[in-house]
Amino acid sequence: MNYITVSGKTVEEAVAKAILELQTTKEQLSYRVLSEPQKGFLGIFGSKPAKIEARVLPDSVELAQTFLQTTVSLMGQETMITKTESNQRILFQLTEGNDAGRLIGKRGQTLESLEYLTNLVCNRGEQKYKRIELDIGDYRERRKQTLEQLALRVADKVTTQKKPLSLEPMNALERKIVHETLKSVKRVETKSEGSGVNRHIIVLYKG
Structure with missing residues (x-):
């Protein structure tokens, strides 16, 4: 994206002008100072404004x-x-x-x-x-439904066999789906074990 050059009595004023000209915000403005303001003789003669080069940051x-x-x-x-x-x-x-x-x-x-x-x-x-x-x-929705059905089948086995069962490793979002699905199921509880790509859920029998 092309830069624009803006001048002002101070750097802050130049920045404010650039924001108005580019119709953006301070957070989205990228600029570098080309020259600082300089006072001339008696504060008038030979004075130079601040000059900046500015552009809008890409979205x-x-x-x-x-x-x-x-x-x-x-x-x-x-x-x-x-x-x-x-x-x-x-x-x-x-x-x-x-x-x-x-x-x-x-x-x-x-x-x-x-x-x-x-x-x-x-x-x-x-x-x-x-x-x-x-x-x-719509893979996400299909996967969510698959995980919910899997969680309920495993919970049924756990209550029948009264033994814990482990599920395959899952990412955090998928583990959350399983935890939420079984949260209201009686006589079972869930916990996560392992780390990284091996982190998985264990469904336990509560009795």
Whole structure:
């Protein structure tokens, strides 16, 4: 993006002018001081104003979307990305291309990795964290329903056998779905064990 050059009696005044001219905010303004103000003879003759070079910082969400589109293309996938924002939630919905399974990966691991990297790009240098979620072909909802059904089946086995059962390793969001699903189920309780990619849920019999 092109810079503009702005002058003012002080650097602060030049910054204020740049904000007005670029129709932006101080947080979104990037500038560097080209010259400090100088007082002339008797404070009048030969005085020089402050001069800055300024531009508007690119939108972090747009940068993240561009990064995601480029990364997906490099993976050999042709897909469109639709952005929706509601209640401070930013969702990038990827259309199902020629091989959606490759973008999702085993148990959604590839999709999780893409989401993690996209959030890193979005929040690099940002003061206020922005959370971006990725989905493709409503995979998230289908996975949620699968986990809920799995959790209930395992809970039924635990109450029948009166023995704890372990579930496969899951990410934090998926573990939360299982915990929430079984929270109101009588005679069972859940806990997480392990660390990193091996962290998993154990369903216990309460009696």
